Amino acid sequence: MEEKNVSKSHKVLLVNRKSGAFSGVVDVLSFDVAEILLETELGMLMIKGHDLHVNRLSLEKGEVDIEGRIDSLAYSDVKTPGKQAESFLGRLFK
Secondary structure (H helix, E strand, O other), X not given: OOOOOOOOOOEEEEEOOOEEEEEOXXXXXXXXXXXXXXXXXXXXXXXXXXXXXXXXXXXXXXXXXXXXXXXXXXXXXXXXXXXXXXXXXXXXXX
């Protein structure tokens, strides 16, 4: 029997829009107090808000913890990992 596409693990735990724990993170492409761009196992994840801070980052475990006021989470299916954040944003706003 052939195995088809094996699903990878990605979890988001959001608490009162003030803190978030993310697993299945491959890379942090950019971050500042207004937005954080993560490459996850299931695509790109843009986190927007105010006073955002990365409290814990473990790329070996694929985990990121953030704090601040989280306004939105938006996913994009970019198939080529490692692309620069600017090209992702350019495709997102076409």
